[in-house]
């Protein structure tokens with residue numbers, strides 16, 4: 001909630017700062033778009049504000065760092081209390097006399113196991129106690145175990161740190177809060193702060209150092225590059241096989257009644273089946289090895305490519321076909337010089353979609369079962385609660401997916417420059 | 423020699439709802455080699471259908487056609503076609519488009535290079551020959567289409583509103599170019615248009631079609647195409663006879679349009 005609030009205020013503050021601060025100071029170029037008076041509603045006049053992009057990315061890392069106690073973040077959300085503290089309770093014996101005793105509390109990081117603080121018993125009928133507790137966790141202190149006046153005999157606590165208290169109430173102190181249970185026992189909760197524990201979300205530098213560690217030492221018997229490389233290899237091979245079968249199939253469906261009739265029901269049925277739903281079946285048939293994954297990715301790419309190729313053929317302007325025939329082209333020449341080049345833009349669009357789907361599918365398949373691969377890496381790490389590896393894996397998967405898309409777009413630009421220009 | 427004869431052609435489209443459209447009825451024509459014929463008529467009267475039949479893209483439901491004494495049964499390189507737009511191949515350069523026909527015949531570059539370069543000169547695209555066609559303006563694209571058709575050396579050139587998508591100035595220049603190409607190459611040309619002026623300027627013969635069913639309404643023999651060759655077309659348009667013919671044909675087409683509207687009103691009443 002608070003994070004969302006902070007995020008929104010940075011969004012708004014950034015907007016005003018850039019709009020009325022930075023932009024005022026800079027000379028903006030008077031290109032065509034900046035001279036347009038009607039921009040709201042004109043989609044072509046909307047260009048991503050580079051400042052917004054930069055602030056957006058910085059904000060994400062800043063929030064990440066601030067709420068995980070990162071060494072890299074200049075500001076931090078309140079950290080959980082760690083260290084030694086103490087509270088004083090006032091015990092009233094059945095006869096009405098009172099005595100004070102302290103509870104020394106050692107608050108440690110989750111997962112550590114420190115020794116109890118050393119104390120002396122103190123004087124009076126209430127004796128001092130020593131307790132240890134994890135940061136932000138609640139500890140119930142049976143304070144009267146060593147006291148001379150017991151709760152079952154009618155003794156009860158009347159004040160904590162001098163503040164009066166009765167059962168069911170709570171008071172706060174410098175490093176946390178204290179409450180009394182219904183039965184009169186003390187519950188101490190050292191303040192948890194607002195930072196995430198590394199097991200939920202590790203700070204960025206831990207993710208980076210994990211990346212350095214795994215990229216030099218590897219993980220689960222394979223180097224990082226082997227994990228990523230195998231995932232990529234599966235995607236590329238599966239996609240190529242899918243394209244190799246799917247494109248001719250799509251062409252045949254676009255050119256022949258018989259093929260169209262025969263494969264239409266199959267393609268239309270398989271298209272809405274998400275490839276992820278095929279994972280169990282493929283594992284049953286082909287096991288968890290390479291073959292199963294390649295088959296899965298082949299199937300994921302096949303229908304997309306077939307449909308793209310079919311759309312490419314049916315998208316050919318009939319006047320181009322007529323023109324080619326009246327220029328003396330044979331059927332084969334029509335295919336080679338008109339149908340195929342005309343369908344390339346559609347095929348590239350399909351290929352981009354297919355590569356994206358394949359990349360998603362391979363990670364999912366590796367999550368289910370694999371010996372190596374990006375998905376397997378984060379799956380195994382999550383079993384050992386190595387959240388930093390999980391986050392590193394997610395970031396790498398995102399970067400690679402984005403990289404694939406950029407490469408496909410570059411290939412499209414250079415290979416089919418006429419796309420959308422007819 | 424290359425006479426195109428069209429013998430009692432009829433075309434009936436059966437519609438999916440069981441009714442049918444009589445697009446053409448009993449069209450008979452004889453076009454001699456080297457003639458330039460324009461075809462005019464209200465929209466929907468079957469001009470495109472007629473041209474598609476002559477090109478061989480459609481088989482008529484009745485009648486037959488012969489060119490050079492053989493029957494027309496399908497598209498062929500002897501009948502070239504220039505479309506209104508969208509018929510160029512975007513994945514080829516200007517030069518590749520123009521040389522498409524010869525290349526499909528299996529000619530090597532040495533065989534077609536001179537002719538293609540010559541045609542590119544005539545249509546004024548020598549400097550654009552290595553450009554992609556999608557980089558050209560509409561008028562330039564139509565010049566590429568003309569050159570591509572001529573490079574294939576057809577006996578008959580069929581044009582379906584080839585200048586319909588161009589602006590008025592470009593259109594006028596292109597009309598001059600069509601006349602020039604006609605005179606220089608001596609090709610038989612059938613040109614469809616919905617502009618009366620264009621039909622008058624670019625027709626030795628002018629065929630006016632009437633709708634429902636599509637049939638030949640009147641035929642003219644006109645002197646303007648010959649007058650226009652090598653001259654300013656605007657001068658031709660100032661000719662009193664030109665204005666007279668234009669009025670005559672315009673009112674003829676107006677009457678047809680009104681009749682259609684009247685029929686439609688009756689049908690709906």
Ligand SMILES: Nc1ncnc2c1ncn2[C@@H]1O[C@H](COP(=O)(O)OP(=O)(O)O)[C@@H](O)[C@H]1O
Pocket residue numbers: 435443444445463464465466467468469470471472
């Ligand atoms: N494929 C077709 N199916 C059904 N009707 C058609 C088809 N093609 C053309 N027509 C009909 O034939 C008539 C003539 O069409 P067309 O030759 O395109 O006219 P024009 O080119 O003179 O405008 C129109 O009424 C049109 O609706």
Ligand SMILES: [Mg+2]
Pocket residue numbers: 469470471
């Ligand atoms: Mg038409």
